[in-house]
Every structure is written in C-alpha cells, then in structure tokens.
Amino acid sequence: MWDKGDYDKLRDFLNINWDDVLDPLKDSVDEMWETFKSTVTEGMSKFIPVRAQHAVNRKRSFQPFTADLQILIRRKHRLWNSWVRTKRDAVFTEYKRIRNQVKHTMVDLLQQEQVKISVECKSNPKKLWKYINRKTNNRPHISDLKWKDESGNEKIAGTDSEKAVALEEFFSSVYTVENDQDFEPLANRITTDNKLMDALVISKESIEKSWAI
Numbered sequence: 001m002w003d004k005g006d007y008d009k010l011r012d013f014l015n016i017n018w019d020d021v022l023d024p025l026k027d028s029v030d031e032m033w034e035t036f037k038s039t040v041t042e043g044m045s046k047f048i049p050v051r052a053q054h055a056v057n058r059k060r061s062f063q064p065f066t067a068d069l070q071i072l073i074r075r076k077h078r079l080w081n082s083w084v085r086t087k088r089d090a091v092f093t094e095y096k097r098i099r100n101q102v103k104h105t106m107v108d109l110l111q112q113e114q115v116k117i118s119v120e121c122k123s124n125p126k127k128l129w130k131y132i133n134r135k136t137n138n139r140p141h142i143s144d145l146k147w148k149d150e151s152g153n154e155k156i157a158g159t160d161s162e163k164a165v166a167l168e169e170f171f172s173s174v175y176t177v178e179n180d181q182d183f184e185p186l187a188n189r190i191t192t193d194n195k196l197m198d199a200l201v202i203s204k205e206s207i208e209k210s211w212a213i
Contacts, residue, residue, distance in 0.1 A: 005048035013043040016084065034099060042080065066109065072102045
C-alpha cells in the first residue's frame with residue numbers, strides 16, 4: 001500500500017546525520033549496510049501501511065523465530081529509537097552489539113532447521129521436499145509464444161528450443177537482407193564552389209604564440 005504511506009514523516013525519520021551513523025573508520029561495509037537497511041526498514045514499517053497477507057503466504061515465508069530472538073529484535077528497535085533521539089555513542093555501540101547478536105542468532109536457527117530436516121529426511125521426506133521447493137521455486141520468465149513460420153502457419157512455442165526458434169524468426173524478419181557487393185553510388189558533393197581548407201601547419205612558434213595570448 002505504497003500510495004497510502006506518510007512520506008513526509010518518513011523523510012523526517014531518515015533525515016539524520018548519515019556521516020555519524022555510517023563511519024567507515026569504525027564499521028565494516030557489511031555493518032554499515034545492515035545499519036542502513038535496518039533504518040530504512042524501520043521507517044517503512046512505521047510510516048507505510050502493510051496489507052495483511054493470507055495465511056498461505058505467511059506459512060510459505062515462515063522463518064524459525066524463538067521467544068528469545070523476538071526479545072532481541074525488540075531490544076534492537078528500542079536501542080535504535082533511543083540513539084535517534086539522543087545521538088549517544090554508548091547507545092549506538094550497544095545497538096550494534098545487539099544487531100550483530102540478532103543476525104548470528106537467526107543464522108544459528110536456520111542452520112538448526114536445516115540439520116533437523118537432514119536428520120528427518122528419511123522418516124519425513126515430505127518435509128525435505130517442501131524445504132527444497134521453498135528454496136528453488138522459480139517461475140519461467142518467458143511464457144508460451146504464438147508465432148508464424150515461413151509458410152504462415154501459426155504455432156505455439158512451449159519449450160526453450162521452440163521459443164528460441166520463434167524469437168530468431170521474429171527478429172530476423174525485421175532486418176533487411178542486402179547484397180555485400182552491390183552498393184548505391186554516393187552523390188558527389190564536391191563542386192567548384194567548395195572552398196578547401198588550407199594546409200594545417202603546426203610549429204613551435206605558433207604554439208608559443210597561442211600560449212602567450
């Protein structure tokens with residue numbers, strides 16, 4: 001629901017001294033990116049309403065969250081809001097520590113989920129394939145194409161090879177095939193009225209003269 005966002009308040013929220021927040025002398029590139037991303041994400045969550053998703057989508061995007069992780073995330077948000085208000089270095093240092101702890105905790109939980117799936121893959125293969133499909137679910141970028149061959153017969157290209165042939169036929173049809181030997185003669189534009197340019201002479205004296213000017 002981007003059209004219903006309060007972008008004036010979002011601009012005010014992001015109107016901070018980024019030179020103090022993103023300090024390359026203290027933080028690495030990854031840490032600065034995490035800080036920037038979390039700031040923008042928090043502003044979007046505050047001032048841009050989100051349309052409720054269906055339960056199917058929430059289940060598909062499920063991540064293993066625990067009560068301890070949720071406490072850390074809430075603490076991270078409180079520390080960030082406190083730093084925005086006070087600009088205290090101690091608060092920002094504590095925020096970075098909790099932020100990194102949240103990141104490491106999420107990575108550990110994801111690894112635990114993967115280990116659990118690998119251990120139960122024989123007794124519960126459906127869970128394994130569900131995880132694989134969730135990670136590798138890609139939609140085809142090009143749908144079926146309707147095209148006409150050289151004889152004018154209408155066809156449907158469904159496979160990748162058929163789509164390649166259809167696209168090749170289409171793009172080759174918009175170009176003009178010309179003979180490499182026969183060219184139309186170009187008109188002679190040089191007449192007796194044309195003034196020829198004098199010979200260009202570059203000398204040391206002319207360069208020194210131009211510098212003196």
